[in-house]
Amino acid sequence: xxxxxxxxxxxxxEKGKYVELRCDPxxxxxxxYWYRQSLGQGPEFLIYFQGTGAADDSGLPNDRFxxxxxxxxxxxxxxxxTERGDSAVYLCASSLIGTGGSGELFFGEGxxxxxx
Amino acid sequence: AQTVTQSxxxxxxxxxxxxxxxxxxxxxxxxxxxxxxxxxxxxxxILVIRQEAYKQQNATENRFSVNFQKAAKSFSLKISDSxxxxxxxxxxxxxxxxxxxxxxxxxxxxxxxNP
Numbered sequence: 155x156x157x158x159x160x161x162x163x164x165x166x167x168e169k170g171k172y173v174e175l176r177c178d179p180x181x182x183x184x185x186x187y188w189y190r191q192s193l194g195q196g197p198e199f200l201i202y203f204q205g206t207g208a209a210d211d212s213g214l215p216n217d218r219f220x221x222x223x224x225x226x227x228x229x230x231x232x233x234x235x236t237e238r239g240d241s242a243v244y245l246c247a248s249s250l251i252g253t254g255g256s257g258e259l260f261f262g263e264g265x266x267x268x269x270x
Numbered sequence: 271a272q273t274v275t276q277s278x279x280x281x282x283x284x285x286x287x288x289x290x291x292x293x294x295x296x297x298x299x300x301x302x303x304x305x306x307x308x309x310x311x312x313x314x315x316i317l318v319i320r321q322e323a324y325k326q327q328n329a330t331e332n333r334f335s336v337n338f339q340k341a342a343k344s345f346s347l348k349i350s351d352s353x354x355x356x357x358x359x360x361x362x363x364x365x366x367x368x369x370x371x372x373x374x375x376x377x378x379x380x381x382x383x384n385p
Binding site: 174185187194195196197198199202204209210212213243245247249258259261262263264266 | 274312313314315316317320361363371372373374375376377378
């Protein structure tokens with residue numbers, strides 16, 4: 155597709171369940187980012203991939219959160235043992251220029267996660 | 271760590287009028303980027319304008335311009351000839367020039383455009 159695609163658009167789950175959120179970046183973009191946006195807040199950085207490797211995962215809040223990008227394209231954000239505080243919109247973005255440039259980030263429409 | 275502050279949670283403007291959105295930031299770095307993003311109800315963040323800190327000239331994109339005051343660590347966005355489609359959440363963001371690629375966002379400001 156032409157833009158960054160995120161699925162599912164909305165996900166409702168129960169406390170303690172496992173969740174996967176998928177991001178399909180713009181074709182050819184080597185850099186991929188995950189952000190979390192809680193209600194009434196700005197997006198908070200979670201993790202940044204350059205190719206297949208996580209170049210910066212300092213924003214992951216704890217070891218229940220994990221992300222992969224095995225072939226350098228699609229990425230999956232995985233959340234184990236979900237908690238109500240994990241409820242938020244999870245945004246994915248990609249860019250053509252990863253390191254050092256001011257390459258524009260293109261965002262998807264996010265996945266809204268609700269943990270009951 | 272860098273921080274970005276947007277002190278006005280909401281603003282409104284009449285269609286065709288001009289509005290200025292304020293943003294301040296805190297950093298010890300000398301070289302960085304600043305951005306304004308727009309987020310409509312669709313949730314997709316859209317880049318409005320970008321400023322490189324080493325450039326003294328204020329960035330301009332059509333009806334959007336910034337007032338970048340490096341010493342004061344201030345980065346305001348001016349929207350001229352406001353249109354109904356400008357109504358959205360606006361986020362100010364900071365990014366270091368080197369090192370991590372992560373954006374640091376402010377809390378955002380809701381802009382309403384009245385017809």
